Amino acid sequence: MYNNQESHAMFAQQGVNLQGANAPPASMFGDVPGYEGMGGGYLPPPIPAYPPPAPQPAPTQPEWNIPSITEDTAREAFLLYVSSHCCYRKAPAVDGVITNMDAFNTYRYRLETFTESRSTEWDHEEYNGQPVDAYTQPAPGPWDIKVQAPALFQDHTEDIKVPYTSSVKDCHTCVGMGRSPCTECSGAGNKVCWVCNGSGIRGADDQCGHCNGRGRENCSHCHGHGSRECESCNGKRQLLVYIKLKVTWANNIEDFIVEQSSGLKVENLSKVSGKELFRDAQYMVYPVMGFPDPAVGQAAERLVRDHQTKYSESARILQQRQTIELIPITKVTYKWSGSMHTYFVYGNEFQVNADDYPATCCCTVM
Structure with a gap:
């Protein structure tokens, strides 16, 4: 009844150990001078031929002050904050009487170190006649390949084929056959009928109409072929194997905020x-x-x-930037319903923090 069932089973047997392979075997790749032992993380950059320029002291800046915000600004920011919370009643923000406003300023120092790091690994893609150049010339070293850097202080990654490392190999997944056994039917091309559970009969003595009494049905995933087009080579049977250079540009940022006595938590x-x-x-x-x-x-x-110590070990420092900001904080004290309460307005964005807001309710979604 199934003339090619044996051939499907033979195909499945041949490829059974290859299904689910995540990467080509190590024996598939050759040895490329300068790229031995790949996959060990980012590569340390070479020592510069000339010493890097010494950092220059920056000119001193005068101390600046930020004018205190007005009552109208504080109240408007408070109303916007309350409106953004569905469980907050507006009465305290509308009717509360501001009794005191204390201004606090704090400094934030920020250091940004923009780095370039490089790593290499073997990679592959389906072969469609791409140029094959392995061993025609010595492959350039990972840090000898010229790459256009993106704009400063912006994260970015780029993958590049290392020149003179590309070669053609039979696909490791399908052993060069272009097709792989279907995992749904184990290469048989058919499965037990789910309606009659393989009996061919439905009910008392009625023939199963789903499988026409055969007890089995063609596999819908491979359309009864027992195999599917290989996902690794897309049926091309061969792969272009090459060394991939991954270049990562990262902006490494670290802040320091001077402690202040307003009572507002620094993380805000x-x-x-x-x-x-x-x-x-x-x-x-x-x-x-x-x-x-x-x-x-x-x-x-x-x-x-x-x-400078941390990032120079595994990356090349391209640029550094340091800034100092003066962040305004205003502690607002107001009276509502006979009690005193406080909230904070802070930053150029007039963000508000009011942990002890006195008029909250529970919202229930029906």
């Missing part, structure tokens, strides 16, 4: 901006010196030292 300041007092960008920055708040200078010295 991570998503707001302040007034920029200082900006310095160069190949390697020099720690800020002579800033009015000594905590900023100490943080700058520590972070610059840590970044």
